[in-house]
Amino acid sequence: MTADDSFARLDDDDYPAYTMGRAADMTGTTQGFLRALGEARLITPLRSEGGHRRYSRYQLRLAARARELVDQGTPIEAACRIIILEDQLEEAQRINAEYRRAAGSSAPPPPA
Incomplete structure (x- = not known):
């Protein structure tokens, strides 16, 4: 992966860009709190090659x-x-909205 690829992924909500310390700072929590969320299976951080936890923006929102x-x-x-x-x-609401849009676009136009 090139440096350009890495920077492009920073816009990805699921890209694990943040260390545990940075994640704790950004969310106003402690590292222990983040570990507890992992133990409760709310978030499962990815691990770096060195075994360090990495968090995504989506996980930080949770x-x-x-x-x-x-x-x-x-x-x-x-x-x-x-x-x-x-x-x-x-x-589920997002999927439902997609189905409604699809059903609406395939329906015949209303009579004039």
Whole structure:
């Protein structure tokens, strides 16, 4: 992978660009909190060749949402479950909207 390829991937929400320390700083959490999210299976960071955890922007958004819920008093396991369900709902709504658009474009035009 060239340097240009690496820079282009920084716009990819799923590209694991952030170290654990940087991810914790960006989300206002601790490294221990990020590890706990991994143990709860909310996020699974990729590992660098040296074995260090790397996080994507998408994972950072999930971690920030988890922090928000935990700060409101939600237990971490429950917060993770809520976030997973929110994510599944959002994906289902996106797919539903695609189906509606496809069905609308194939429907005959209304009578004049």
